[in-house]
Amino acid sequence: MTLETKKSVFVELGKFLSQFSEGASARKSDVLYNDIFFDDFEKLIHLSQSHNGWYTPEQVYFAIKSWADALTDENIAKWISKYDFSANQKEKTVALILAGNIPLVGFHDFLSVLITGNKALIKTSSNDQHLLPFLAKYLIAVDDSLKDKITFVEGKLENFDTVIATGSNNTARYFEYYFKDKPSIIRKNRNSAAVLNGKETKEDLEALGEDIFRYFGLGCRNVSKLFVPKDYSFENFFQAVFKYQDVIHYEKYANNYDYNKAVFLMSNFKLTDNGFLTLKEDSSYASPISSVFFEYYENLEDLKSRLKAEEEQIQCIVSNNLIENSVSFGQTQNPQLWDYADNVDTITFLLTTK
Template identity: 60%
Template structure:
């Protein structure tokens, strides 16, 4: 199977996913093998929602829309054009996936297969329904994928390299356990926003999407703000109000109530609006329903701080702060070439 065959298969998968961007799930009869998979995938989406309370319909639809938009032939070709694919001896690459947001490990899965290797997937129990079904679709539209995709719930065995995503604690275990294998080990990271006080209403409303999408559970969600001295949070509170209905989600509301009680009993100073708490804190990882903030004196000092602590930061959302910033509202719409932790997964896979 050559590279173009692999690209064609994922383009077909993108067209398949394009049908599932909203509750209607309008069936496209031009999609290959649709009669075999359309109704079954709707059932898998239902199972995903039932097994994980954070995987709401809107979050699953949002994920599928992003991947359907990404998996076009032009996007994939733009992503891969700088690489030389000449793998003569395909390896088996194990992927240990997180389960914080739907299909969170799909980019690693895609990267391994598109590069020409075989994949061995160990999923999180929190996200185990969607990807195996999509893998079956790939095997039908491109039969040469059969035998190259394997899922396991057991101990990982018979693999040549590994990509593992977890917490700082599990990363230490991964680093020890996989010390003799080529590896990418991902740890905790969080995203931040740099505000000046001059943001427009539209920018702050877009920032609210970066904060609340997936309930703030993703590493690309903004969990901390850097603001100038005497920053007025009222404009921000007004802008994020469009997400006020999030408090009606039971799991989110429970976290809000719990964390609010902890802060009040600890006599921490905080601001809150009924569905979000804002607390001054030097940490990057804020609890659900909480947004941390920290004051900065000058942008140059802040740039130095973020450079020093770059291993803790996934995305920086800003407007004119530095060259690698992300526009407000776009953290959860990464391109195929936006690699987690800035580690080029394809480059790694081409050298193992």
């Protein structure tokens, strides 16, 4: 397959995904193989919550739309334009060990392996075993030559050249030992933070709520930590995020809210609470579901130095340009193809690893 052919296959997948949205999915006449895949994919979206209780239709539709928006001819062309794909002289089999915290979280690694002309040997998370295999079947229908490039395995991974594995800090230690003789990208726990200065508009803070509550806060790009100036009042923040109050009606979220709030209160921690979200002053980046940690800062330059020193704990930072390369409010769960997890360029890794 030429690079142009591979690009066109994923553009077709983007067109297919663009048909699906909550309450308004509609077939488009120019999309390939709708007669085979459209109805089954719609059913799978609604079955996803039975496979993983956090995968509500709303969240799965959002993930699908994000990928539909990303997989356009223009975006893919821009993404791959800076690389020399002729550098990948030898086809490699890349073992992918995927997370399952949010829908299709491993799709970017899958896409990167195939676009670089390598083979993907995939071990899905037990929490997300259905969406990616379905999309792989669609890709193979579009171009049959991909059949020999995509393999899903349930047991032990064998006969591979390199590894991309995503897990917790604990599993990362296992991965690092087990794959010590293979070129690898091993991803650990990361969290995202927002830096506020008190000048944010209501619209900014409402958008920040999207960064906090999308996927129920389970993603590494979800904001779980706020840095606010000394004497900051959270009144405007709570007013702005009140639009997300319906999250408490989801049983799994509500159970986490009740449990984590009880644990904090029994430990005599001081909390600020609005009935569906707790705020706790804490130096950690990783807050539990239904809670956001915060810290006060006195000097922005000092905070910048700290964030730089702790960058290996941080996936992304949200602000109104207070921090270099920060993400705009409301955009953490809409990364571009060239926004790499942990800031590790997967394409360069795949093209240059022997």
